[in-house]
Amino acid sequence: MYELRGVTKRYTRGKESVHALDGVDLTIADGDRLVIQGPTGGGKSTLLQMLGGLDRPTSGEVVLDGTDMARLSEARLTKVRSENIGFVFQSFNLIPTLTAQENVETALVPLGVKVKERRERAVEALRSVGLGERLGHLPDEMSGGQQQRVAIARALVKQPKVLLADEPTGNLDESMRDEIMDVLETMWKELGLTFIMVTHDSSLAKKAPRLVTIRKGKITVKENAAS
Numbered sequence: 749m750y751e752l753r754g755v756t757k758r759y760t761r762g763k764e765s766v767h768a769l770d771g772v773d774l775t776i777a778d779g780d781r782l783v784i785q786g787p788t789g790g791g792k793s794t795l796l797q798m799l800g801g802l803d804r805p806t807s808g809e810v811v812l813d814g815t816d817m818a819r820l821s822e823a824r825l826t827k828v829r830s831e832n833i834g835f836v837f838q839s840f841n842l843i844p845t846l847t848a849q850e851n852v853e854t855a856l857v858p859l860g861v862k863v864k865e866r867r868e869r870a871v872e873a874l875r876s877v878g879l880g881e882r883l884g885h886l887p888d889e890m891s892g893g894q895q896q897r898v899a900i901a902r903a904l905v906k907q908p909k910v911l912l913a914d915e916p917t918g919n920l921d922e923s924m925r926d927e928i929m930d931v932l933e934t935m936w937k938e939l940g941l942t943f944i945m946v947t948h949d950s951s952l953a954k955k956a957p958r959l960v961t962i963r964k965g966k967i968t969v970k971e972n973a974a975s
């Protein structure tokens with residue numbers, strides 16, 4: 749469970765100061781599916797970075813399961829991240845010289861998983877996203893949708909509690925977008941993940957059980973009873 753209290757993030761460039769987040773209070777229960785939307789520059793990516801422990805707030809608390817990530821040492825924060833949080837980005841971020849299977853295995857290296865188990869888990873994760881036949885393919889031998897599936901397998905192979913996705917369908921055409929959303933939704937249901945996604949896509953936002961809109965660093969939360 750996440751508890752954000754008074755989270756502020758200020759960026760300073762020369763004399764200019766931007767309040768990317770301005771006193772954000774937000775609770776996210778385990779197993780929630782939450783969409784973050786809002787205008788360009790509103791603070792969506794900054795909020796996701798705080799949730800992922802990729803950056804620290806200027807002030808406030810980002811508590812994940814009782815631990816304030818803002819106060820952890822870099823080493824402990826890296827450990828919390830690699831054990832608990834999977835990331836999927838718009839630009840897939842696969843290593844171009846590694847096969848699909850090797851890309852997925854990389855997520856298990858920091859956890860000290862032995863080679864044989866790494867291989868088995870990577871194959872299983874790729875099968876679960878429908879890529880059992882593509883284990884030995886390099887990223888540029890796969891479509892955008894397939895590359896994003898590899899990225900999803902890489903995020904989930906470590907069995908995280910939380911999956912964070914920043915515009916995961918932003919680089920994909922409409923049919924691939926639906927396909928990737930189906931994969932993400934299935935994984936969310938099957939694995940009992942907390943799934944938090946930033947999107948510009950209003951049709952995806954409408955379907956979310958919980959919608960956070962962020963403008964000028966301030967959030968509003970809407971529950972969607974219909975979904």
Ligand SMILES: Nc1ncnc2c1ncn2[C@@H]1O[C@H](COP(=O)(O)OP(=O)(O)OP(=O)(O)O)[C@@H](O)[C@H]1O
Nearest residue numbers: 759760761766768787788789790791792793794795
């Ligand atoms: N590293 C940085 N240095 C300075 N300012 C930054 C930095 N990162 C973000 N900002 C500023 O903080 C504000 C929020 O940015 P953020 O990227 O979180 O918005 P966003 O809602 O994700 O936007 P977009 O939809 O365009 O990706 C913007 O005004 C942005 O210019």
